[in-house]
Amino acid sequence: MDKLQRKERVAAIIKILSDNPNKVFSLGYFSDFFGSARSTLSEDISLAKKVVEYLGCGKIETLSGAAGGVKYTPGLSEKLKSEFLNELCEKLSSPDRIIKGGYIYMNDIVFSPDISSKVGTILAAYFIDKNVDYVVTVETKGIPIALMTANALNKPLVIARREVGVTEGSSVSINYVTGSSKKIQRMSLGKRALKKGSRCIFIDDFMKAGGTANGIVELLKEFDCELVGIGVLVEASADKKLVSDYISLLTLDMVDEENGKIKIYPTTNN
Template identity: 60%
Template sequence: MGKLKRNERIAAIVKILSDNPNRIFTLSYFSDLFQSAKSTISEDIVVTKQAMEKANLAKIETMTGAAGGVKLIPITTAHQNKEILGEICSRLKDKDRILPGGFLYMIDVLYSPHIIHSVGEVFASQFDYKDVDYIVTVETKGIPIALMVAKAMNLPLIILRRENKVTEGSTVSINYVSGSSGKIQRMSLSRRAIKPGSKVIIIDDFMKAGGTAKGMIDMMKEFDAEVVGTGVLIATKEPEKKIVNDYIPLLILEEVKEEDEQINIYPNENLLNLI
């Protein structure tokens, strides 16, 4: 790579940090990449930090010392949460999404890269994850959300399976009661997946009574892992009391009126009034 001007270096730094959130890059890395002195790179990072934080696009954290460097921490403001969650609500309120039985079609939203990338950053702004080891979800619809959360936090993703896979070796399986259907279901996880004593954050797409989330929490106990947070994209308003107590929903689904073709869904107000 030839010599770059300052504005070119800063643009490249923003691109690299944004594509790799919560990953530390040393000054030596950028110095070698741009063939520039570390002092010059340090000045570039100061400018990048000021611009990103002034525009509320992200937080840039610098570390001093031999192992020091710089990393980008995704953040979302209350205003940004309102825009992101408002867009999702607007899409989900379409009456054509109502399925027989009062269910809501949302696959296209869950699999939209633009939407789910933003959802991952919203979740990353809600949890203290500096000591967390894994993001955990259960297949299948929660995987895209959990993957984007894992990317934003720079953490490995663990997926609980509905059925054992021979490629995963020895597994631990448990039964749980689905809060949506009331049926007994099963989930399994490879014994090699999680180290004992780890800390995890659970992410899922939907919560009605909390049975699936409780199942994931119980599974983590089998691995002596601590659940430090639970997040769901959508939680139903009823039942108000869930099986799990501490969780963060991004959206609240109050009701789906099949006969009137109305969907009442709105953002979690707690995420729109941040200081």
């Protein structure tokens, strides 16, 4: 195929970087790939940076030094983020989402690839400088968001199970107490899932009191790993929290079953 021209090369660079978030590509890689001089590519990359800024979808950075190169960090501009979270609140406050017991139905939201990828991009931004080795979640409902967060950070996802599967090999199980209903629960993780001494973040769809987060801390201790951050899509404001340091994107303030009212808004203290 013919050599690409600048107007095509800038697009190709954006596509490659965008398909590989937070992966560093050397200038040499692009130079070989396109058969272009490095100086030409530097100009291409400047244009790519401008486009990403224009779209408000993250940033492209040039890193210097031996491990240097170019990388794309996905993101949403404050404006896009605020629009997205407000739309989400509107969807989630529909009275027909109320489920007996004061819950709201969120599966269609948290399982939607479109929504979970944006949520993952937004959550990842809070942890990008935390030197994260793994994104950890507990089955089941948090998995899509956690996967998309891991994707944006370019880090592996680890899923703790409620029950031990036969395909995990040796595993470690712990007991923990749920924060709101004080029930004893169990979670387990295959021994090979985490490398000793790793830094992990816990991502989930919903947090009431934070009992599950505490369980994750216990589980990580068994692997000599550290929890360096917690991020959830929705926190319930009614419950006193067992954990202090976490990020939530939305706050569920009230579910009034009797009058069919839900109060949910973007969390303000981020």
